[in-house]
Amino acid sequence: xxxxxxxxxxxxxxxxxxxxxxxxxxxxxxxxxxxxxxxxxxxxxxxxxxxxxxxxxxxxxxxxxxxxxxxxxxxxxxxxxxxxxxxxxxxxxxxx
Numbered sequence: 001x002x003x004x005x006x007x008x009x010x011x012x013x014x015x016x017x018x019x020x021x022x023x024x025x026x027x028x029x030x031x032x033x034x035x036x037x038x039x040x041x042x043x044x045x046x047x048x049x050x051x052x053x054x055x056x057x058x059x060x061x062x063x064x065x066x067x068x069x070x071x072x073x074x075x076x077x078x079x080x081x082x083x084x085x086x087x088x089x090x091x092x093x094x095x096x
Contacts, residue, residue: 001057002041002084003064007077008051026072039067055084 011020034040042055058064068079 001059001061001064003056003058004082004084005054005056005064005068006051006080007054007071007073008049008079009073009077011050011073011076023072023076030070030072034067039063 011023031040031043035043039056039058040054041057044053046052056064056067058067064081068074068081071077
């Protein structure tokens with residue numbers, strides 16, 4: 001199942017830099033692990049924002065929920081999820 005996930009990060013301005021840096025390091029490691037596993041298929045940065053648009057390929061709504069809620073930055077994110085399905089005009093065979 002494919003999902004478009006929009007994430008906007010709102011780290012509190014009073015969070016110590018070393019704490020924020022550690023959370024970001026853990027976030028990057030977790031995100032790259034999920035990418036290598038094929039769960040996090042695409043990630044794009046939103047220009048001018050601390051935000052991204054991502055495509056996830058998971059087996060269920062519950063799996064996506066678990067993945068998102070385990071993101072180290074999750075407590076500081078506004079997240080929007082939309083389920084996707086293959087468009088009948090798509091020509092690529094690997095995007096379902």
